[in-house]
Amino acid sequence: MELLRAARPGASERLVQAVWTCSVSTSHRRYTTFGGTREDSGPKATLRRIKPVVIPERTGAEIQHDPFYNKGTAFSEREKDRLGLRGLVPPVINTIEQQVARIYRAFHAAGHTSEEDKERGREEDVVAKHLFLMSLQDRNETLFFKLLTSRIEEMAPIIYTPTVGYACQNASTLFRRARGMYFTAADRGDMHAIIQNWPRNDVDVVVVTDGSRILGLGDLGVQGMGIPIGKLALYVAAGGIEPSRCLPVMIDVGTNNQKLLDDPFYMGLRQRRTEGPEYFELMDEFMQAVSSRFPRALVQFEDFKTPKAEQLLNRYRNIHTCFNDDMQGTGAVALAGLLAALRRNGEDLTRAKIVCVGAGSAGLGVCNMISDAMERQGLSRQEALNRFWLVDENGLLTARRMDKLAQGQIPFARYDSPSLDLDGASLKEVVDGVQPTILLGLSGVGGLFTEEVVKSMATHVEHPVIFAMSNPTNLSECTAEQVFEWTDGRVTFASGSPFGPVTRHSPSKGQEVTHQLSQANNMYIFPGLGLGIVAAQATTVTDHMLYVAARRLADCVSEEDLRIGKVFPRISEIREVSLRIAVAVAATAQEDGIARRSPQDRDWTRFIKEMMWVPEYAPIIKSNARITGSV
Ligand SMILES: NC(=O)c1ccc[n+]([C@@H]2O[C@H](COP(=O)([O-])OP(=O)(O)OC[C@H]3O[C@@H](n4cnc5c(N)ncnc54)[C@H](O)[C@@H]3O)[C@@H](O)[C@H]2O)c1
Ligand SMILES: O=C(O)C[C@H](O)C(=O)O
Ligand SMILES: [Mg+2]
Numbered sequence: 001m002e003l004l005r006a007a008r009p010g011a012s013e014r015l016v017q018a019v020w021t022c023s024v025s026t027s028h029r030r031y032t033t034f035g036g037t038r039e040d041s042g043p044k045a046t047l048r049r050i051k052p053v054v055i056p057e058r059t060g061a062e063i064q065h066d067p068f069y070n071k072g073t074a075f076s077e078r079e080k081d082r083l084g085l086r087g088l089v090p091p092v093i094n095t096i097e098q099q100v101a102r103i104y105r106a107f108h109a110a111g112h113t114s115e116e117d118k119e120r121g122r123e124e125d126v127v128a129k130h131l132f133l134m135s136l137q138d139r140n141e142t143l144f145f146k147l148l149t150s151r152i153e154e155m156a157p158i159i160y161t162p163t164v165g166y167a168c169q170n171a172s173t174l175f176r177r178a179r180g181m182y183f184t185a186a187d188r189g190d191m192h193a194i195i196q197n198w199p200r201n202d203v204d205v206v207v208v209t210d211g212s213r214i215l216g217l218g219d220l221g222v223q224g225m226g227i228p229i230g231k232l233a234l235y236v237a238a239g240g241i242e243p244s245r246c247l248p249v250m251i252d253v254g255t256n257n258q259k260l261l262d263d264p265f266y267m268g269l270r271q272r273r274t275e276g277p278e279y280f281e282l283m284d285e286f287m288q289a290v291s292s293r294f295p296r297a298l299v300q301f302e303d304f305k306t307p308k309a310e311q312l313l314n315r316y317r318n319i320h321t322c323f324n325d326d327m328q329g330t331g332a333v334a335l336a337g338l339l340a341a342l343r344r345n346g347e348d349l350t351r352a353k354i355v356c357v358g359a360g361s362a363g364l365g366v367c368n369m370i371s372d373a374m375e376r377q378g379l380s381r382q383e384a385l386n387r388f389w390l391v392d393e394n395g396l397l398t399a400r401r402m403d404k405l406a407q408g409q410i411p412f413a414r415y416d417s418p419s420l421d422l423d424g425a426s427l428k429e430v431v432d433g434v435q436p437t438i439l440l441g442l443s444g445v446g447g448l449f450t451e452e453v454v455k456s457m458a459t460h461v462e463h464p465v466i467f468a469m470s471n472p473t474n475l476s477e478c479t480a481e482q483v484f485e486w487t488d489g490r491v492t493f494a495s496g497s498p499f500g501p502v503t504r505h506s507p508s509k510g511q512e513v514t515h516q517l518s519q520a521n522n523m524y525i526f527p528g529l530g531l532g533i534v535a536a537q538a539t540t541v542t543d544h545m546l547y548v549a550a551r552r553l554a555d556c557v558s559e560e561d562l563r564i565g566k567v568f569p570r571i572s573e574i575r576e577v578s579l580r581i582a583v584a585v586a587a588t589a590q591e592d593g594i595a596r597r598s599p600q601d602r603d604w605t606r607f608i609k610e611m612m613w614v615p616e617y618a619p620i621i622k623s624n625a626r627i628t629g630s631v
Pocket of ligand 2: 160161214215216303325326470471496521
């Protein structure tokens, strides 16, 4: 449109708008949409997609301070005129690419930059960068997401795991500006009213936590809010959900973390956690408030402590569009990684012997998803369960301590005679006895995969598969360097938080080798799963949808990736991966009869692609500039 203006300098605003609208709708071209620049072939281009953003009457200063509309130094001359911005911004007019280049330089200047400082103060360094990005998001969402999507591999560990965890630990003193919504135990009876305060009418995805188990860092109370915010940043960057349609939520029912209760700067309710029926009544009221104001929104439960995670999921899964990311998202991501690893090693899932350390919400979620997949591949329920040995802080889970087990653990308790004698056995004893082909870590305890454990496994198995999935990095059950060293590179390894490539001298090869790494993190699943659910407006989230999501993710791993040892796609490909997952999920919802929306031509790929928000500036006009008649 700006080109058109340049070509017809005298044209009125109304004429330019109209000519632009007509020309776009009839020919094959690239054009600017709500979300940015896309290809399309003429006759199908619709008015909806080419409309500029029309906003209600506002002053230039208000637009400039609204992160959804602010363009910083990228407002065009015409926009400066029509939005009342003349004199309020510097004279330069940047493209978004120029802005990204500038902001990227400033990003690197945030925190310490020297190698020495990085070693000494890595946590502070990355937290400073995290804060830098958060403040960018607070002032310009489009630019924030442009930077994120264009450098996702570098940015993901800063806005998400592991840095977000360190930021949550200090959130009360790092607090700058509120984002999302807070509901507290004191708000009982008022939640329907409070949710009306959210300033937007359309919400696609709500990510909610009660802060009771933030990554492996324990109860962080209200300081856990960074997790829903980080997850939703990935929903936008990786899943193409519109930023203004995302709602992060904290349910603050208190904290049992005494350190926080004693901290004069703590920002949450200063009480111990509300428990029992009252807790569930609060959650019921919250879920009702969400579904009455946003009836089609997907609710993602995040970082709820065991057993609440499971109880809440069971309570709502058949009546709300919701899922638990730590149980189901993690389950799907682990399954996908294992399917890829087994493809790499030419092995079969139904013959795997799996030792899982950690039998909390994540461990159980993962084991349930894998056993479900084994059943889909022909095993009976019992045959599938027999492939698992679960170890928790009290050692191997067996029928001997049935009375002490949580509901979800009971099916996985071993009852066969050699295992019964191993009740409570340590991980090393279990690995020695079972000789597993797969070792999973979801314990939240760093360093549990010791040299003895890993070497014992590698002695018995040609192609050991080890996923140390606990977050953040310092709680990983082992490091990448250790595991490659201890197995002389024979292992297929993935970790919940990212590790860089490992270069080491290989005694068996007699030379230096470099191992590429994979991140086994639910970030590969939830953006695509959520996008598919939102696209289909699915009424519920089924195991079948999660299974196809996992399979589709495994299919996204190329032969070349497998060859170099990767079992997840590259993070730089995550948007394309999310689209493919979303298509599979939405099509499954449609087949299973739980989709409230579907494309007439059944072309889910086109439908979802067009839905995906892209971080580009759309032309802004005020509502009093809307075209009302024909030209
Ligand atoms: N990579 C991912 O995508 C992903 C997703 C979800 C959770 N996680 C991680 O998984 C971890 C666990 O999460 P959760 O929600 O299941 O927590 P949880 O507290 O519910 O469960 C932890 C489990 O580990 C066991 N455990 C504790 N100490 C142990 C020890 N010394 N030896 C053996 N077992 C021990 C506990 O008994 C419990 O069964 C966290 O670190 C979390 O960040 C990773
Ligand atoms: O947040 C993550 O990085 C993964 C997962 O949801 C977790 O709780 O650790
Ligand atoms: Mg989580």
